[in-house]
Amino acid sequence: MTTEPRVLQDSEWDAWYDSLLSAFASTDSAEERELRRSLTETERCLGVWDEGRPVATAGLFSFRMAVPGGALVPTAGVTMVSVAPTHRRRGILRSFMRRQLDDVRAAGTEPLAALTASEAPIYGRFGYGLAVRSLAVRIDTSRAGLRLPAPLAAEAAKLRLRQSDEAASLVAECEAVYARAVPRRPGMLERRPGWEREPLLDPERLREGASPLRCVVALRDGEPVAYARYAVRTRWTESDAPDGEVQLRDLEALDPAGYAALWQFLFDIDLTTWVVSDNRPLDDPWQHLVENIRRCTTRLNTDSLYLRPVDVGAALAARTYAAPVDAVLRVEDDFCPWNTGNWRLSGDEKGAVCEPTRDAADLALSVRELGSAYLGGTSLGALADAGLVAEERPSSGVLRAVSTALSSGTAPFLPHGF
Template sequence: MPELSLRAVTDDDDFQSFMATMYSVFLQDPQPDEIELGRKFTELDRMFGFHDGTRWAATAGAYSKKVSLPGGALVPVAAVTGVTVSPSHRRKGLLTAMMRHQLDDIRSRGTEALAMLFASETLIYGRFGYGLASSNAVLSGRVRDLGFRTDVDLGAGTVTEADRETLLGAAPAIYDRALANLPGRMDRPAPWWDYWLHDTAERRKGAGSIRFALHHEPDGSASAYAIYRPKSDWAPAGPNGELHVQEVRATNPRAYARIWRYLLDIDLIRTMQYDGAAVDERLRYLVADQRALQCQVNDAIFTRLVDVPRALTLRRYAGDVDVVLQVSDEFCPWNTGRFRLRAGRDGAECENTDAPADIAITARDLGAIYLGGVSLQALTTAGLAGELTSGAVPATATAFGWPVAPSMPDHF
């Protein structure tokens, strides 16, 4: 077998080859238009892997993004993507070597204290210090059963269909305002919007072409949007259409309720599915018959603290806490040690200390609780974290929690 070298992508032709390998391992055919759009926000020096002189044998990469943390800070994050090992090169340590290279690179850059990823298989990344930090939901149901509670205020706004250009004139500002304080939300610059709205047969999965709707307030200002695909179907008894909702965002509760009412009342539609929902999606509370809106919870973002003390100072905390954490991190040993965290809603300080530890926790589980969606108390009860000082875990669990469940609207 040819000798392998670990190197970064060098130019656009190399990038095409890199992406073709990545698509193939994910059991997909390369999508040239999608690859071209992705190139606009890809830094080639962050795309790397093992190459045998002829073709790529393994790939990995990261996008330079920003993520919203508990408290609203929007901070740099390495959005890890495209991690693959070709079937011919499995069980040779290539994945571990790439994870080692990537985390060392993130640390050396000094810009990002965090790395995040979606896992194709959830067993893979725990050993590299990534903890499952949030969940997303798939909502579905028969639209005739999804009437709203009688006390839901739909406001006086209006909803109309929009073309792509009109949507892009309003949606980015709505997105930023609607999700300003949502932990896990990532920034979406213009090239990412183009990628998000790209419409192909592969993305439609049998549904129709992408459609858009905008909600306007009585004063004419846009305050909500929806991105969706209808799928026409006819049963012997009549229309049996499906609605596949990609995204709904709104800047106020009335606009949110009205644009959902618009979607659920589209003629000929009998069922709907929303893949991009948060676990505490507001729609779940608007419907009168909550049992009629089925909710399937799936794993979402995995979080890795590359620089523990710096990462812990970036977010805010739901309550005041003064605690010493004994962190163990086998894969990134620079994070192993004791850290004193003094924090609250107004800020945080974290530094190395020789003081006795109050809580023992792994880097993986620290990443899991970082966004406020996983309970430190639950991990301790499961035996995955240790309370060394009586009463330390409940107080710290309360501080790390957050009133809004973290959610990751975009995939990367």
Template sequence: MTIELRALAEGEWEAYERCLLRSFGGPGEDPAEAQLWRELLPVGRTVTAWDGKEVVGTAGAFDFRMTVPGGTLLEAAGVTAVSVLPTHRRRGLLTAMMRRQLDTFHESGTPVAVLTASEPQIYGRFGYGAAARQVRGSFDVRQLTVALPPGAERLRMRLVDPAEGSAACEAVYAQVVPRRPGMLARRPGWERHPLLDPEGARGDFGPMLCVLAETDDGEVRGYARYWTTSRATPEGIPDATVKLRDAEALDPAAYAALWHYLTGMDLVARLVFHNRPADDPVHQLVSDIRRCRLGWRDGLYLRVVDLPAALAARAYSAPVDVVLAVEDAFCPWNSGRWRLSADASGAVCERTADPADLSLAARELATAYLGGHTLRTLAAAGLVTELRPGALGPASTAFQSDVQPWAPYGF
């Protein structure tokens, strides 16, 4: 089999989409959604595998800026649309595309790559670690209330058309992004992504709605976008569902007021959501957490591409001076011993010949990078080795983030 790897050329998008559809199955995306992805994905950042005139494998990458601990927006490649046709699996195509893609990221100076995985077990062998979790849940809103902190009573809720409220929502979102590791700043065009509302994907739900939390003088302090059903039990008892798409706010009062609104609608039995932070403050606001069915799952996967640049870009929760022995077979330029020194003035990461304090593989470094999983937990699983007694604790504390990392949407 002779396979050619290259970037997609103009005029070849239909072949790219055809490979994706055949690989993932299903009816395909709504035309408006497919068109948006086509406009947002840089053609030059794609890797395609060609068997003759047919695309048999795909991988793409968006150009993102992602918040890292400390609030810095770091350049990140958002890996997307990775596929191999069923006829060409188990022949090394995925490995070859990952190899080409990571080499390209390294050459362009991109410090990290991120993705949301359809099959989590695939990406660990390429150095990606599960760096951020997400929570999904269902609230029995008939059996709980949401507490309102001081200041919430001064806010009003106003329903607007999602497109009409988009600018105000994006202004709030932009201010929230630096507060949480893993959040993605929206480049031009991405403001259209949360407005996608294909009718065929709604099921029993109506069109998307948008509510703004405003002060008396019209300042928007938060927003929520959601769908609702109109449903009753066979006995005629109201049994509607609110499905939350996203919600952000600039202060605790506005955030609580939004959840109070979402859980207090007439005729509604439950509120469901599929992607919220692991440390969402709403868990502390509900009157009865047992009425909330919650479950976490893997969310954002991260790959350290340029180790010294990535480690120097983030802040650390405590001063640290540690030598890391890193094994990275897939990106060998990261392998070796690295001294990480960080304090309130910043961080420096440089190669060293000094003895190592901790040893770990690239995947585990990626897992700990955003601060959501501790080095100590990874060591307890046998994935990080303490080489110098006493080194693990301070390093684990330093890498932690007091805000759980979270990616607010897939890509």
């Protein structure tokens, strides 16, 4: 056996994917399998084989991710990484990470790489920093209440339920809203052809008694301005009072009025007492519309997305900055040494340049911390307080200036996994 990865062939996909499922002790449905197969970029997938059987898997998706300023930056989405329990601790994962990042750098088109992790400690040693967190929410709609400002209530949108037999209309309306929403929030992924099916995946085995997926669209002047996809699980108390829950899958809106109209709809669904979601942005506006926040339970999802610059200069030049910045960063990157060195970052809300320099550094940090701060969801100042960023001239105020410049007006958010 060799632990050297090689590129997956189309004819090997089923066995390769079965190996992935086995490593995670998971199963799938025919619908899920067909979708995963259609989205797989075989030429970007790697495997390790032992006696003709795949024992380890890894892949990349070709994404474009929104960054502060609204640009959609090409990003390598690391995915489907697994090693069979019989073949661990042989350096296979490291060989995958090495090959992927070398290939991405050689192609020269993706300055960022991103992933979601099954276990938090795995990928930091390869330079991936925690860049996105989210909220899990549980709202007691019978007691929390909504308080909608008069302008939102006046600017009403027409709501229309969309059924499964309206699939074409449903997808077109939702994707039109989603596409316009993507540049507004860092971390959002542009949906390439085929990816519009990902949020619609609704295998019965995962419903746990809930209804099939439903959709409501908010229209203004006949055009979609917001949508929500959800399921309803009916429950009753011992005294036969309705106690059902609305399971919110995803919700996007282009204006506050459409957003508020959808939340009012979700709060008012008959025979339900709860709205729950496993994945909402940290700054989700409903938190400011409820009358009784104490009837709303929120839990921080500690890690949604990990990010690392593959090309520090190109990555930092691809986004804009909340305040003018001109500073030299000394970046350490043991796994991708081409990033190690001093980089002068100059930019503002209109654009930026970032180039190697021999000038003395103002701040010192690893590429992992740079990845954490890149989308604006993690403060460089907080990382400095943790001892992970060093200000070379503490009295200069550079740390505060760079931390402010890297911030984002909206919390980064990953709408769905990959």
